[in-house]
Amino acid sequence: MSTLNYGIAVFPSKEIQDIANSYRKRYDPRYNKIPPHITLKERFEATPDEIKDITSELDRIAAETNPFDIEIKKVSSFSPVTNTVYLKVEPNDTLTSLNQKMNEGKFPVSQQFAFVPHITISQDLSEDEHSDVYGSMRMLEFDLQDHIDRFQLLYQLEDGSWTVYETFKLGRN
Amino acid sequence: MSTLNYGIAVFPSKEIQDIANSYRKRYDPRYNKIPPHITLKERFEATPDEIKDITSELDRIAAETNPFDIEIKKVSSFSPVTNTVYLKVEPNDTLTSLNQKMNEGKFPVSQQFAFVPHITISQDLSEDEHSDVYGSMRMLEFDLQDHIDRFQLLYQLEDGSWTVYETFKLGRN
Numbered sequence: 001m002s003t004l005n006y007g008i009a010v011f012p013s014k015e016i017q018d019i020a021n022s023y024r025k026r027y028d029p030r031y032n033k034i035p036p037h038i039t040l041k042e043r044f045e046a047t048p049d050e051i052k053d054i055t056s057e058l059d060r061i062a063a064e065t066n067p068f069d070i071e072i073k074k075v076s077s078f079s080p081v082t083n084t085v086y087l088k089v090e091p092n093d094t095l096t097s098l099n100q101k102m103n104e105g106k107f108p109v110s111q112q113f114a115f116v117p118h119i120t121i122s123q124d125l126s127e128d129e130h131s132d133v134y135g136s137m138r139m140l141e142f143d144l145q146d147h148i149d150r151f152q153l154l155y156q157l158e159d160g161s162w163t164v165y166e167t168f169k170l171g172r173n
Numbered sequence: 174m175s176t177l178n179y180g181i182a183v184f185p186s187k188e189i190q191d192i193a194n195s196y197r198k199r200y201d202p203r204y205n206k207i208p209p210h211i212t213l214k215e216r217f218e219a220t221p222d223e224i225k226d227i228t229s230e231l232d233r234i235a236a237e238t239n240p241f242d243i244e245i246k247k248v249s250s251f252s253p254v255t256n257t258v259y260l261k262v263e264p265n266d267t268l269t270s271l272n273q274k275m276n277e278g279k280f281p282v283s284q285q286f287a288f289v290p291h292i293t294i295s296q297d298l299s300e301d302e303h304s305d306v307y308g309s310m311r312m313l314e315f316d317l318q319d320h321i322d323r324f325q326l327l328y329q330l331e332d333g334s335w336t337v338y339e340t341f342k343l344g345r346n
Binding site for chain 2: 017
């Protein structure tokens, strides 16, 4: 059986997604490929058998993780590493712990950089475009909170877009 | 609390989604708003309290429904009612029963027409464009099967795109 590309993400509230999309539609060429999200685990390949194991692990991880709150106050950029501008999710132990658990044991390691929880609002721009966009957004202040009670396993289609495969609710329901 | 727009859909296999997208990217202006899908329940509004009740109902419906197979052999059109061209999902008792259960009891009725399971590949075209597209696709023959073991509850963002809220797995797991 062939492999698919999978990823794991949190979709924040509609309010936060709408705010992110108001920027993404202008500044993110991948705007249409996936709703606004916090990546918990970067893209990885898995066979049907492997994803079955991983799904069991995700059931376990979800069950042992309590729902939690996140906060967004400002915009930041990964420049000069990449020209990605993002809504910065304030440091959060639960997000960090989820990310770590999804890159050990039965999970393939699929992470290039240290984990920085974020919601991308601009990427793949030229150096000049990035400077303009980040320059105009770096002064923005937000006061956004959200209560996170689930994460999602997704797979990628040929056109690069993502389809949700399964929802994992946090805590013992 | 404010209401959101919700919908309920089945996402078929990546293979079928990729085939649908090869047409959608050319002929469906809503291509980027949601992955290829079979709608089980048309868009409806619900408050947070209402969606909690509906989610419980969906848990019950999913548990009492066994996974099932679908088949796609041809393209059809809803013309002259609408100019929607679709991959016709062969008549299927389980899909019909799911659709019926999602339009009775605690569910708002959100259906304008008789239920015809389908995967849209073209819509919102002019009369002439529709004739061209449907004329070139009506002779296509497919031999696609898929095993359906879940459905998804989605909500709509301001830009018209859809985010998955929850996955419901069929049968008692």
